[in-house]
Amino acid sequence: MTSHDLQSVALTLVATGKGILAAYETIPTLTRRFDALGIQSTEHSRRTYREMLFTSAGAGEFISGVIMQDETIRQKSSDGTPLAQVLSNQGILPGIKIDTGAKPLAGSPDETVTEGLDGLRDRLREYHGMGARFAKWRAVIHITDALPSVACLSANAHALARYAALCQEQHLVPIVEPEVLMDRSHTIERCEEVTGIVLHAVFRALVEQGVGLEGMLLKPNMVIAGKECPYQVPIRDVGPATLRCLRRHVPVAVPGIVFLSGGQSALLATAHLNAVNRLPDSKPWKVSFSYGRALQAPALEAWHGGDENLAAGQHAFYQRARANGAASVGQYTDEMEAASPGADDPPHRRDWRDD
Numbered sequence: 001m002t003s004h005d006l007q008s009v010a011l012t013l014v015a016t017g018k019g020i021l022a023a024y025e026t027i028p029t030l031t032r033r034f035d036a037l038g039i040q041s042t043e044h045s046r047r048t049y050r051e052m053l054f055t056s057a058g059a060g061e062f063i064s065g066v067i068m069q070d071e072t073i074r075q076k077s078s079d080g081t082p083l084a085q086v087l088s089n090q091g092i093l094p095g096i097k098i099d100t101g102a103k104p105l106a107g108s109p110d111e112t113v114t115e116g117l118d119g120l121r122d123r124l125r126e127y128h129g130m131g132a133r134f135a136k137w138r139a140v141i142h143i144t145d146a147l148p149s150v151a152c153l154s155a156n157a158h159a160l161a162r163y164a165a166l167c168q169e170q171h172l173v174p175i176v177e178p179e180v181l182m183d184r185s186h187t188i189e190r191c192e193e194v195t196g197i198v199l200h201a202v203f204r205a206l207v208e209q210g211v212g213l214e215g216m217l218l219k220p221n222m223v224i225a226g227k228e229c230p231y232q233v234p235i236r237d238v239g240p241a242t243l244r245c246l247r248r249h250v251p252v253a254v255p256g257i258v259f260l261s262g263g264q265s266a267l268l269a270t271a272h273l274n275a276v277n278r279l280p281d282s283k284p285w286k287v288s289f290s291y292g293r294a295l296q297a298p299a300l301e302a303w304h305g306g307d308e309n310l311a312a313g314q315h316a317f318y319q320r321a322r323a324n325g326a327a328s329v330g331q332y333t334d335e336m337e338a339a340s341p342g343a344d345d346p347p348h349r350r351d352w353r354d355d
């Protein structure tokens with residue numbers, strides 16, 4: 001696969017009106033989400049849930065790719081088709097979460113560094129053989145007045161760049177995800193400052209490691225106030241702050257930016273994406289979504305583990321995919337939510353944490 005092929009996969013992932021479903025929760029994380037709804041977590045129930053999402057009729061209109069994790073990419077659907085093939089049959093590209101998680105950073109106990117470089121070349125080769133065409137690696141950055149530390153920034157940026165270079169070598173498009181967490185009480189101004197510093201460090205490391213920017217995607221947080229910040233900024237202010245930060249720090253060679261939802265409610269994640277895309281300022285990259293919680297939460301609740309609810313779960317997922325597809329081109333409207341079940345933010349969901 002040439003750099004041209006990598007670029008064409010990256011462009012396919014951000015095709016107009018489409019974005020990515022992040023469905024790579026580890027077994028413990030998905031089990032916690034199932035537990036909250038009284039759903040038993042077994043290999044079978046996890047597979048049923050993922051199969052429900054992947055076979056939603058029409059999802060391929062708005063979903064270009066799905067990020068899976070190891071258990072899922074090895075599973076087969078109820079009719080024996082590998083789940084990666086189920087996605088391909090829908091015109092959706094299979095992807096894989098490849099990092100092995102954020103671990104405490106030596107010397108800075110309140111921060112983490114994401115691990116998973118050992119043996120990465122072989123793992124990428126194996127997943128490519130199973131059909132994966134892209135991968136993702138998430139670095140986690142905590143904000144306080146003093147954090148992130150220089151050590152945290154450089155360790156995570158270096159690991160992201162090493163991962164991305166190995167992906168391209170093994171013919172997978174890397175999704176580079178430096179997530180500045182929205183926990184805590186920081187202001188939107190502090191989020192903008194830290195997000196800018198993080199992006200600067202990440203792109204510097206990517207260039208140092210020879211990563212082809214045309215053959216990757218960036219998956220950043222939006223620029224928003226921390227969850228505990230007493231002043232929650234209105235939607236109309238999130239768009240400009242986010243776009244300003246991205247325009248300052250993301251090279252135009254990058255084909256697409258796909259936001260994570262990071263614990264925002266499903267509705268807010270859609271509204272913020274729409275707000276960015278409605279701004280008149282030029283956007284040299286596609287700006288879309290790679291949501292986990294914001295795409296899945298209503299579907300998981302509608303399904304609730306019951307075979308009799310599979311159609312309701314698929315309907316809820318389709319609604320979120322459609323709304324976010326519209327937001328990715330700035331055409332999302334409130335009316336689109338009329339038939340959208342469970343897109344608000346019930347209390348039990350506010351503690352959902354990502355891996």
Ligand code: 13P
Pocket residue numbers: 022138177179260261262263290291292293294354
């Ligand atoms: P959320 O949209 O739930 O943040 O998940 C996307 C993701 O990949 C975060 O790592």
